[in-house]
Amino acid sequence: MVAFKRLDRKLGQGNIEFWKEIIMLSKYRHENLVPLMNFCIEGDERILVYEYASRGSLDRYLTDINVSWIQRLKICVGAARALKFLHDPMETQQRVIHRDIKSSNILLDENWTAKVSDFGLSKVGPANQPQTYVFSNVVGTPGYCDPLYFETGFLSKESDVYSFGVVLFEVMCGKLCYEYANGKITDILVPKWKKCYEEKRLDEIIFHSLKEDMESSSVDCFSAVAYKCVEKVSEKRPTMAEIVKELEFALEQQEVFEDLGKKLDFQEMIRISHLAVVPLSYGSQSQLYTLFLKGFLVADGKTMISINKKGELIEIISSRKCILEKQLQPYATKDSRFFNVYLCTINSNFKLNVSTQFLLPDIAYTMNLVFKHFGWDNGTHVPFKYKLDNERDYRNSSVAHVREDGWLMVELYEFTSNCKEHTFRIEFEPPFRIASSLFVYILEGIEFSPVKHVL
Missing domain, CATH: 1.10.510.10 (Transferase(Phosphotransferase) domain 1)
Structure with missing residues (x-):
């Protein structure tokens, strides 16, 4: 199937336009340019032959x-x-x-x-x-x-x-x-x-x-x-x-x-949006999706909810909500998604009890600690080891990754969610003791993110 364009001299067209079309489409080829397949010159007839664009x-x-x-x-x-x-x-x-x-x-x-x-x-x-x-x-x-x-x-x-x-x-x-x-x-x-x-x-x-x-x-x-x-x-x-x-x-x-519309239940999104610390203003389903992509604080302002571009839910819990030690120093920073977080010295021991509320079932999640060095540059070194409360031996944390916002994030565990609510109790301690306590870092919290690749 091909398309023909026949020169109509009654419309004032002539050889110039005919040859220009041939020269242009012979020399410039692109998937979004109509392909010229052939042409015909016979007597006074001038006909161009194109690939047929069936939808017009x-x-x-x-x-x-x-x-x-x-x-x-x-x-x-x-x-x-x-x-x-x-x-x-x-x-x-x-x-x-x-x-x-x-x-x-x-x-x-x-x-x-x-x-x-x-x-x-x-x-x-x-x-x-x-x-x-x-x-x-x-x-x-x-x-x-x-x-x-x-x-x-x-x-x-x-x-x-x-x-x-x-x-x-x-x-x-x-x-x-x-x-x-x-x-x-x-x-x-x-x-x-x-x-x-x-x-x-x-x-x-x-x-x-x-x-x-x-x-x-x-x-x-x-x-x-x-x-x-x-x-x-x-x-x-x-x-x-x-x-x-x-x-x-x-x-x-x-x-x-x-x-997102294929993966997320709109009514569930409305339910979660009602928990926002600052009331959300939206007039359509698409506007609500946009708010979820940006993320917002819920409940007491110590949990942030967002979604990724696949429509999978991300839950971030502030260190002030999940870390149990009262001796850690509260710290206010504009860099964090939460107004108040914790400041720790490099020799600090601490425990956390973190509970999720919004995770989606049948999705593989990673549990990540989000932190930042304060007043010193230690690269992506992670200054602690950790274990779940039912484990006997401590694990050595892996190298942290720098996020786009400058915070460091290290993966602690990977698991497949089977419900919205999960609880983890984790103990942290430094891998070694040093005499100085001047080295400190900011603990923002725990982030539950869908894995980017499933092994």
């Missing part, structure tokens, strides 16, 4: 309630990658400016993979410069055409960025960028969309069938990059590389959200 063009699906937000994100990421490839080629000194980016020129194959098409109006310029400006007769489609290019005739890769930003708004709003009546365009919607974004009224223009399934941070990221693309000043517009990065992040956030 994107504009046909803007109003389709069956095309989900995550599908739309994947389509936009694919199209953005194609434009990034054209704007920043790796193996050629030629940069391609498409000049007619619009939803009808983004084709979709049976797997919903985006394929940018129609290079008859494209321009080529040097790619070894930060900016490529080409002066040309203004062409393009009303609504999508860069106003700066329309006013001055100066074409740049940022002109494609503007047009792509319009497509992003179309995908989010579920409609074309213009209104059509009696065979004429009656209104361009882009200014209205920009104003709604600036006034934080996106909810008024987002396609109604998408709202319930949209993850809030995904929408925030997507709408922000769409708005930046349609800035009137071209220097304020992002590059296609930056756009790809932002759209990939928006897609990642949506994928995390949908994975």
Whole structure:
């Protein structure tokens, strides 16, 4: 199955557009560009042969309630990658400016993979410069055409960025960028969309069938990059590389959200959220998931609950709640997730009694001690050994790992959870005694985290 495009000279097309399409698609190949398979020249006939995109063009699906937000994100990421490839080629000194980016020129194959098409109006310029400006007769489609290019005739890769930003708004709003009546365009919607974004009224223009399934941070990221693309000043517009990065992040956030919905019971999340020390404010399921990803304190403020990107629950218990020794010195620090923790000398013995309340069943967890050296740098050395209360011999702790927030974390045990509540009693003592007690460390608490890999 292939697709044919036949040159219609009645529409004012000619050999220039025909050969430009051949040259472009023969030289530039990418998984998100429509592949040219062959061409035909016979008498006055000019025919191009393409790989068949069975689902047609994107504009046909803007109003389709069956095309989900995550599908739309994947389509936009694919199209953005194609434009990034054209704007920043790796193996050629030629940069391609498409000049007619619009939803009808983004084709979709049976797997919903985006394929940018129609290079008859494209321009080529040097790619070894930060900016490529080409002066040309203004062409393009009303609504999508860069106003700066329309006013001055100066074409740049940022002109494609503007047009792509319009497509992003179309995908989010579920409609074309213009209104059509009696065979004429009656209104361009882009200014209205920009104003709604600036006034934080996106909810008024987002396609109604998408709202319930949209993850809030995904929408925030997507709408922000769409708005930046349609800035009137071209220097304020992002590059296609930056756009790809932002759209990939928006897609990642949506994928995390949908994975969470498959793993976590929403009613259980609501129940846990009611225990928050500071009442949580959310208006949708996606907003509640976002709060769980960030984490929040529950009960007496000495336990923190969060989830990872797999939707698995993490429970962190403050040292002030689980360490039994009263002689340890309380310590307040802004670096910790808890306001009050314990300060210990290197010669301290201490016991802890730690009980979980929220662990998910049938998940392999590690129990980790979270601490930080204070006033001295001992690398990742762990200054203690430990044992469970029913064990005879002490274990030597392994090397600690530095977390992103700068705290050290050492794994104590690994176990498979069979219920929400587990209790552990552990004794700690230093592996050796030293004369000085100046060496101290901060004990933040015990963290129960799902294992990243199961042996």
